[in-house]
Amino acid sequence: MEMREATPEERKSFYTEEWNKREIPNFILHTLSLREFGFDLDGTGPSHRYNQFTTVEQLEDFMRNRAPYSAFTSVALYERPSAREGWLKAELVLDIDAKDLPLKTCGCSPGSVCERCIDGARKVAMEFAETLRGDLGLRDVNFVYSGRGFHVRVNDEAVMELEQTERGQIVEYLTGSVIPTDITMAFGYSKVFRERVARTFEALDEGQLLKVKGLRKSLVHRLMAEKARALEAFRTGRFEELSSFKDMGPKTFRQLVEFLRRVNSEFTDGKVTIDTKRILRLPSSLHSGVSMKCMFVRDIERFKLEDAVPKFIREGERP
Amino acid sequence: MFPPEYLAVLDPFADEAKKIVGAAPPFDAMPQEIVERAVNRVKLSSKEMVVQPDLESIQAEILSFYLMCQGVASVSFPYSHETRLISNATRDTIRYRMYDLFKRGQEDLCMKAVRRSIKLVELEDGDRAKIGGTNIPREDFYKLRDQKLEEDGIETVDDRVLPQYLPKYGVRWTDIALLLRYRRAELTKLYLVGGWAILTARDLWDFYANFISVRTEEYVQSVYERIAESGAQPSKALVEVGGRISSLLPKELEFREKFARMPAGRLRPEFFPPCVNMALAGVGAGSRNYAIIMILTPFLSYARIAPSGRVATRVADFIDDISIVRDEIAPPIFEAAERCNPPFFKDQPQEKASIFYHMGFGMTTDPTLADSGRSKWYRMPNCSKIQMSASTLCKPDEFCRNIKNPLTYYFRKRSEHTRAGGGG
Numbered sequence: 001m002e003m004r005e006a007t008p009e010e011r012k013s014f015y016t017e018e019w020n021k022r023e024i025p026n027f028i029l030h031t032l033s034l035r036e037f038g039f040d041l042d043g044t045g046p047s048h049r050y051n052q053f054t055t056v057e058q059l060e061d062f063m064r065n066r067a068p069y070s071a072f073t074s075v076a077l078y079e080r081p082s083a084r085e086g087w088l089k090a091e092l093v094l095d096i097d098a099k100d101l102p103l104k105t106c107g108c109s110p111g112s113v114c115e116r117c118i119d120g121a122r123k124v125a126m127e128f129a130e131t132l133r134g135d136l137g138l139r140d141v142n143f144v145y146s147g148r149g150f151h152v153r154v155n156d157e158a159v160m161e162l163e164q165t166e167r168g169q170i171v172e173y174l175t176g177s178v179i180p181t182d183i184t185m186a187f188g189y190s191k192v193f194r195e196r197v198a199r200t201f202e203a204l205d206e207g208q209l210l211k212v213k214g215l216r217k218s219l220v221h222r223l224m225a226e227k228a229r230a231l232e233a234f235r236t237g238r239f240e241e242l243s244s245f246k247d248m249g250p251k252t253f254r255q256l257v258e259f260l261r262r263v264n265s266e267f268t269d270g271k272v273t274i275d276t277k278r279i280l281r282l283p284s285s286l287h288s289g290v291s292m293k294c295m296f297v298r299d300i301e302r303f304k305l306e307d308a309v310p311k312f313i314r315e316g317e318r319p
Numbered sequence: 320m321f322p323p324e325y326l327a328v329l330d331p332f333a334d335e336a337k338k339i340v341g342a343a344p345p346f347d348a349m350p351q352e353i354v355e356r357a358v359n360r361v362k363l364s365s366k367e368m369v370v371q372p373d374l375e376s377i378q379a380e381i382l383s384f385y386l387m388c389q390g391v392a393s394v395s396f397p398y399s400h401e402t403r404l405i406s407n408a409t410r411d412t413i414r415y416r417m418y419d420l421f422k423r424g425q426e427d428l429c430m431k432a433v434r435r436s437i438k439l440v441e442l443e444d445g446d447r448a449k450i451g452g453t454n455i456p457r458e459d460f461y462k463l464r465d466q467k468l469e470e471d472g473i474e475t476v477d478d479r480v481l482p483q484y485l486p487k488y489g490v491r492w493t494d495i496a497l498l499l500r501y502r503r504a505e506l507t508k509l510y511l512v513g514g515w516a517i518l519t520a521r522d523l524w525d526f527y528a529n530f531i532s533v534r535t536e537e538y539v540q541s542v543y544e545r546i547a548e549s550g551a552q553p554s555k556a557l558v559e560v561g562g563r564i565s566s567l568l569p570k571e572l573e574f575r576e577k578f579a580r581m582p583a584g585r586l587r588p589e590f591f592p593p594c595v596n597m598a599l600a601g602v603g604a605g606s607r608n609y610a611i612i613m614i615l616t617p618f619l620s621y622a623r624i625a626p627s628g629r630v631a632t633r634v635a636d637f638i639d640d641i642s643i644v645r646d647e648i649a650p651p652i653f654e655a656a657e658r659c660n661p662p663f664f665k666d667q668p669q670e671k672a673s674i675f676y677h678m679g680f681g682m683t684t685d686p687t688l689a690d691s692g693r694s695k696w697y698r699m700p701n702c703s704k705i706q707m708s709a710s711t712l713c714k715p716d717e718f719c720r721n722i723k724n725p726l727t728y729y730f731r732k733r734s735e736h737t738r739a740g741g742g743g
Contacts (some may be wrong), residue, residue, distance in 0.1 A: 022485070044707075045707045052395075057516075063368075068532075090605070121600065134513070135493070135511040135512070135513075135514075136492065136511060136514055137451075137492075137511075137513045137514015137515065138386060138514070158491070159493065159495035162493075162496055162500075163500055163669050164497060164670075164672065164673055164676075164682060165500045165501075165667050165672050165682035165683075166496050166499040166500055166696065168672075168681060168682035169499050169506040169507070169681075169682065170503060170506060172504045172506065172507055172693065172694075173507050177693070177694075178505075178507040178693065180507060180508075181460055181466060181508065182466060184462070185456075185458075185459045185462060185510065186456040186458065186459050187453075187455070187459060187510065187511075187512050188459075188510040188511050188512065188517075189506070189507045189508075189509070189510075189511065193507075209472065258692075261692075262632060262633075262692060264445065265694070265695065266695070270676075270694055270695065271695075271697070274673065274676065274682070
């Protein structure tokens, strides 16, 4: 998949020929006039802020005329969006950036992304959504492909007025970045933690495990050789099984779990979630840095990266 | 037999309590025994926490509560140690009363008070406890019970105590968001199923008491603001009560406060780069968040702790004394926030917790070393990022040339100074 910067001409052609206001999801359309819009007009950063559109037609005119490098909209709703004043409430968002995933198995260089990284981000978004729905009982959970990862955007009334601290606690819960008191319960955070720790452990290779302080090389070899057994112990919460690995004393075990917990916390950028005035890429707009469409994803399980490829790239690929 | 007014003993903000206050004499004319009770509320024994079900005792209880709050608001400020002291004492008192009343068969009275503040449902009975169509596995049910018993250090249970430790209620976690906001509850410590937190009666007392405690802090804040707005001096009686409560603060707190006012330890402000100096001087509305959270917080924490020897992921890996964070790093940040125009925390008080969040302690205003690692310890942004995000703060001097990060500026300048024989 080609990921290169779009030219000004390609941006123009995208916004005149391909961009469609109907691709803006309802959760934004229905609150359009209450959101701040920000734009990066020339690739130097989103400095054109404090914009308000009272109708989608006004937004349409702007997009077609200016063909911005990037377009953003606030997660917050304001009384006066053009002054960013009178904060009413804000979506709960989780930003899963494929380039920042802590464990990559694709060999991508830091800061770059490939299809495998993006699929990894998609799976993390799905995990988060499952917990948001199952444990936290939330219903209005939406997915947006951002161009280099996924945004999970929650619009349930019950969470939109939460402040930073509560949002920070939600991040801890979803990522499994706090070691629970009891690891063995069938439901609740205990289960979430086990699942996250198992997922992280499964993705670790020998080299990464060797970086864990206190883990001897011989133990790392054994954990890798019997990864399925170790994984099962993590998944079921039977952590005592792990102590049967030679050299896995209580201190070493604690250091391993602490390491896994820390890696878990890096699967999303908590700073984005706790920022209740953040602007995020507008679904339907073009991510010109990588020439991909930022798009609302109706069915995350069946998401195909090809759907986010703009026409100018598809046509360029044709023989 | 408990009179209807007794609910005020469990909720000093209830209408029953307001009626008592409305009919009370002015604070200056308050009987001495009520004044004494107001002061002593922060050190009540379990026995003294229990209020007899007669009108006179109920009145004394409510009036002493308000005298205590207004006294503290007269001599200190919101979020002061005094406020925390009375808020915690109120929480402990209410919690014990609920526990005691339930044990004495007054479950209905307890639940009447709780239901005014917390919307709850009872778990469906049957072979298994059930909520929203989901069965709570029997093992989890008993593990929740045992966790609570262990937390309270109860080894032998009798029939009067045990029912308080059995999961029995469901509360929407979003309905207790206020407690999450004040870190009086933690989401990861709740047993959540389909949006319901499964609770024992013991949990309920805890949550309920914390609600009252938070409302006590809010009440002190409102009185403080009222006093400030009126411009008048608070009455002598209130000042005296407040002063006496203040004198009951543990000595180490006083010491800590004094220490916090001392100049920063090993930070060397003379080596700070221009952007940090500008942020420290306070900035205008558009750049406050960036200057305080994104520049000062990482700069001062990394500059002070100067992590070396391993990857800097947790502050606790490099220091073993949290006072370095509380007394050396946080004060200059908080002072700079105050110098902003308008003062940063005046309209965004929640950002206080954000400072410690960015140092890796999670969302808290009272960090401990054990909290370290709850969130990411954010790094200092590079100069290019600062230029893009807050260009007004970037006024480079000559030393900035060939420097990509303000921390490099600091460490390099300090090191050059040391090399030149100026001392570390």
